[in-house]
Amino acid sequence: xxxxxxxxxxxxxxxxxxxxxxxxxxxxxxxxxxxxxxxxxxxxxxxxxxxxxxxxxxxxxxxxxxxxxxxxxxxxxxxxxxxxxxxxxxxxxxxxxxxxxxxxxxxxxxxxxxxxxxxxxxxxxxxxxxxxxxxxxxxxxxxxxxxxxxxxxxxxxxxxxxxxxxxxxxxxxxxxxxxxxxxxxxxxxxxxxxxxxxxxxxxxxxxxxxxxxxxxxxxxxxxxxxxxxxxxxxxxxxxxxxxxxxxxxxxxxxxxxxxxxxxxxxxxxxxxxxx
Amino acid sequence: xxxxxxxxxxxxxxxxxxxxxxxxxxxxxxxxxxxxxxxxxxxxxxxxxxxxxxxxxxxxxxxxxxxxxxxxxxxxxxxxxxxxxxxxxxxxxxxxxxxxxxxxxxxxxxxxxxxxxxxxxxxxxxxxxxxxxxxxxxxxxxxxxxxxxxxxxxxxxxxxxxxxxxxxxxxxxxxxxxxxxxxxxxxxxxxxxxxxxxxxxxxxxxxxxxxxxxxxxxxxxxxxxxxxxxxxxxxxxxxxxxxxxxxxxxxxxxxxxxxxxxxxxxxxxxxxxxx
DNA sequence: CAAAATACGTAACATACGGTACAGCGCTCC
DNA sequence: GGAGCGCTGTACCGTATGTTACGTATTTTG
Numbered sequence: 343x344x345x346x347x348x349x350x351x352x353x354x355x356x357x358x359x360x361x362x363x364x365x366x367x368x369x370x371x372x373x374x375x376x377x378x379x380x381x382x383x384x385x386x387x388x389x390x391x392x393x394x395x396x397x398x399x400x401x402x403x404x405x406x407x408x409x410x411x412x413x414x415x416x417x418x419x420x421x422x423x424x425x426x427x428x429x430x431x432x433x434x435x436x437x438x439x440x441x442x443x444x445x446x447x448x449x450x451x452x453x454x455x456x457x458x459x460x461x462x463x464x465x466x467x468x469x470x471x472x473x474x475x476x477x478x479x480x481x482x483x484x485x486x487x488x489x490x491x492x493x494x495x496x497x498x499x500x501x502x503x504x505x506x507x508x509x510x511x512x513x514x515x516x517x518x519x520x521x522x523x524x525x526x527x528x529x530x531x532x533x534x535x536x537x538x539x540x541x542x543x544x545x546x547x548x549x550x551x552x553x554x555x556x557x558x559x560x561x562x563x564x565x566x567x568x569x570x571x572x573x574x575x576x577x578x579x580x581x582x583x584x585x586x587x588x589x590x591x592x593x594x595x596x597x598x599x600x601x602x603x604x605x606x607x608x609x610x611x612x613x614x615x616x617x
Numbered sequence: 618x619x620x621x622x623x624x625x626x627x628x629x630x631x632x633x634x635x636x637x638x639x640x641x642x643x644x645x646x647x648x649x650x651x652x653x654x655x656x657x658x659x660x661x662x663x664x665x666x667x668x669x670x671x672x673x674x675x676x677x678x679x680x681x682x683x684x685x686x687x688x689x690x691x692x693x694x695x696x697x698x699x700x701x702x703x704x705x706x707x708x709x710x711x712x713x714x715x716x717x718x719x720x721x722x723x724x725x726x727x728x729x730x731x732x733x734x735x736x737x738x739x740x741x742x743x744x745x746x747x748x749x750x751x752x753x754x755x756x757x758x759x760x761x762x763x764x765x766x767x768x769x770x771x772x773x774x775x776x777x778x779x780x781x782x783x784x785x786x787x788x789x790x791x792x793x794x795x796x797x798x799x800x801x802x803x804x805x806x807x808x809x810x811x812x813x814x815x816x817x818x819x820x821x822x823x824x825x826x827x828x829x830x831x832x833x834x835x836x837x838x839x840x841x842x843x844x845x846x847x848x849x850x851x852x853x854x855x856x857x858x859x860x861x862x863x864x865x866x867x868x869x870x871x872x873x874x875x876x877x878x879x880x881x882x883x884x885x886x887x888x889x890x891x892x
Numbered sequence: 893c894a895a896a897a898t899a900c901g902t903a904a905c906a907t908a909c910g911g912t913a914c915a916g917c918g919c920t921c922c
Numbered sequence: 923g924g925a926g927c928g929c930t931g932t933a934c935c936g937t938a939t940g941t942t943a944c945g946t947a948t949t950t951t952g
Contacts, residue, residue, distance in 0.1 A: 352734030359899055364840060370732050371835050371847040375694045378653060381940060389840040391901050396941070407940060418693070419650045443868050444730050448723055455719050484769050487762035494759050495856060579871035581770060588863050593718045596854035634929055656910060666931045671911070682910060 346417055347410075348373055350402055358401065361390045365398040377414045381407055442578050447585050450574035454586040457572065466553055466569050467597035475523030476502040478550075480513060482538055485529035485584055488555070488591055492527065495595045499602050499609055510537050517541075522549030530554065530561040531575060531582060542566050555587045621692055622685075623648055625677055636665045637673040649689045656682055717853050722860050725849035729861040732847065738865075741828055741844050742872035750798030751777040753825075755788060757813055760804035760859055763830070763866055767802065770870045774877050774884055785812050792816075797824030805829065805836040806850060806857060817841050830862045 348370060355366045368388035369377050376384050385392045396407060404410040470477060477496060481489035486507070493505035506513035520526065526545050530538050539562050542552055546566035554567035557575045564570050573586035623645060630641045643663035644652050651659050660667045671682060679685040745752060752771060756764035761782070768780035781788035795801065801820050805813050814837050817827055821841035829842035832850040839845050848861035 348732070349734075352736060355734075356736060356740060360843075361900060363843075367839065367845040367847070368835065371833050371845070372694070373732060375690055375697075378690055380938085382938085392940080393902090393942085394900065397899090415650060415653055419647070422650075441730075443871060444726065444864065447864050447867070448726065451719065451723060455716075484766065487766035487769065490765065491759065491762035491859070494762065577867070577871070579867070580874045581867070581870060583867055584766070585860065585864050585867055589719065589722050589860050592722070592852070592854070592856070592858055592860055595856060596718055596852070599855045636930060655908090657908090667910080668912080668932090669930065672929090 347377075347402065347414060354401065358398070361394040362398040362401060364388050364390055365395055374414045374418060378411060446577040447583055450576065450583060450586040451589055454573045454590065458590065462569065463593065463597060466571075467594055467601060469525055469551060469553070469569070470496065470527075470594065470598045471500075471601040473500060473502075473602075475521070475525060476504065476519070477525045477527065478504050478506055478516070478520065479527040479529075480506040480538070480541070481529035482531065482535045484581075485531055485555070485587070488529050488584060488588055489527065491588070492591045492595060496598065499599055510541075514541060517544055517548065520545055520548055520550045522551075525551045525553060527553045528555065528563055528567075529584075529587065530563055531557040531584065531587075532559065534561045534563075539563055555590065557582065622652075622677070622689060629676065633673070633676065636669040637676060639663050639665055640670055640673040649693060652689045653686060721852040722858055725851065725858060725861040726864055729848045729865065733865065737844065738868065738872060741846075742869055742876060744800055744826060744828070744844070745771065745802075745869065745873045746775075746876040747800075748775060748777075748877075750796070750800060751779065751794070752800045752802065753779050753781055753791070753795065754802040754804075755781040755813070755816070756804035757806065757810045759856075760806055760830070760862070763804050763859060763863055764802065766863070767866045767870060771873065774874055785816075789816060789819075792819055792823065795820055795823050795825045797826070800826045800828060802828045803830065803838055803842075804859075804862065805838055806832040806859065806862075807834065809836045809838075814838050830865065832857065
């Protein structure tokens with residue numbers, strides 16, 4: 343049963359030539375607003391010519407463009423009248439691979455934040471925003487990208503942010519630069535990496551404040567950590583999900599940014615100038 | 618403060634002559650759909666003549682009818698994009714920094730997947746699992762970690778997966794290795810990077826299949842992409858959120874893994890042995 | 893590798909849309 | 923009761939819009 347134009351597009355996008363597919367993607371990307379504008383605007387947004395747009399709506403089964411627009415408007419009207427219908431993500435029963443995966447991920451996030459108090463987040467953000475020391479970030483085999491992501495953002499708003507990459511010997515030697523005013527952010531989920539644990543222990547001995555992102559079973563590093571963020575990772579997949587930790591990371595980035603607003607704004611402006 | 622056209626009308630309907638008032642009432646009655654139709658339809662519905670509609674629109678402060686329609690559309694678009702905003706007129710009282718951020722992120726994910734059909738995901742997964750060619754991944758300043766994350770997983774279950782890192786000159790030269798059987802996964806959100814666009818164009822010319830992860834405004838690379846994944850990125854923070862794209866990436870990783878189950882399992886076993 | 897089929901964009905076309913001038917009508921206020 | 927003002931609709935105009943035909947480029951197939 344196809345009830346919306348969006349579904350219609352999803353159903354037929356596979357059979358469309360490149361140009362029309364771009365039209366379809368553009369429409370879906372900001373659905374349905376672009377479809378309400380003129381053919382010229384639509385074609386410009388999609389980067390194709392007007393006739394391609396018309397062929398596109400024709401392939402969807404409409405006689406002409408106005409008829410297509412009317413259909414979109416009717417759909418919109420129905421949607422607006424019953425806000426309840428906006429039950430995002432149609433609980434499509436047949437559901438392929440995506441829905442259960444997404445549902446599990448959303449649940450993970452809710453659970454993760456449920457066990458994470460505002461105060462704890464504020465504490466950590468405060469620690470990261472405290473500019474008397476340096477910030478080091480490192481992750482495991484699959485979580486290192488999260489460390490990179492966080493480092494990329496933090497480095498924009500403050501100095502002395504370092505992502506520890508490369509071979510173990512490389513970052514192990516950076517220990518001498520670390521002291522009790524510094525913060526070490528570690529990402530470590532199953533299967534926990536010994537090398538990280540060794541590193542964390544040594545850093546801890548030097549008085550470094552450790553912020554640990556781990557899963558709900560807690561990496562052994564937790565015993566050395568000052569702050570532990572335990573994210574849910576279970577999803578119906580062969581892999582664990584780091585999405586919840588990713589969102590916590592983004593939240594922290596946002597909080598730190600807010601705290602460093604004044605200084606951060608100046609830094610960003612300077613950076614822009616340097617380009 | 619007047620923020621919507623509906624309020625504007627309520628504010629001025631008292632000063633309007635009879636005909637225009639009927640126009641106003643008709644518009645408010647089925648707001649805002651009638652305003653998106655033609656002047657003729659509007660006038661017929663209101664039972665007045667076309668010029669009366671135009672005078673009505675003019676009295677609201679618009680230069681012409683299209684400008685009025687655009688304004689209505691913008692309003693609608695804003696309303697559609699943040700379903701939460703409507704119900705959150707009075708946000709949770711205690712509200713620290715986390716909840717709104719989390720809510721927005723969850724909404725982003727739901728919206729992102731809403732516009733992403735199972736079939737499209739399956740298509741992309743199939744392409745990534747097709748082992749006749751190589752897979753290259755690359756990202757922008759803040760999204761490159763996502764490319765790394767995906768590469769780290771894909772590389773475990775199949776060969777010929779390469780993350781393009783380092784200086785532009787480094788990966789630009791890898792173009793010679795790319796052909797029409799290969800897949801290039803690009804992450805590019807605002808502010809879009811020119812270097813990536815150049816790279817994508819050249820890869821496209823070589824017949825490489827491009828899978829693009831971008832935001833809802835679509836990176837210019839979309840014109841070269843065979844598959845476009847448009848994720849929502851808006852959150853109450855100084856930064857855009859890549860969390861939705863991250864979840865899509867994890868979903869794809871899971872789907873590809875499932876498709877390569879047999880081969881992948883063997884590979885993983887071999888890898889374990891190698892340790 | 894050749895040939896056919898398909899898809900795409902340019903350019904010309906017709907229509908219908910928004911806009912405007914003008915005349916008729918009703919209303920109000922001397 | 924008459925004169926003035928203002929609102930409304932009819933009729934017409936210019937134009938921007940949707941539409942179509944055709945030539946070229948690209949891909950697919952034998």
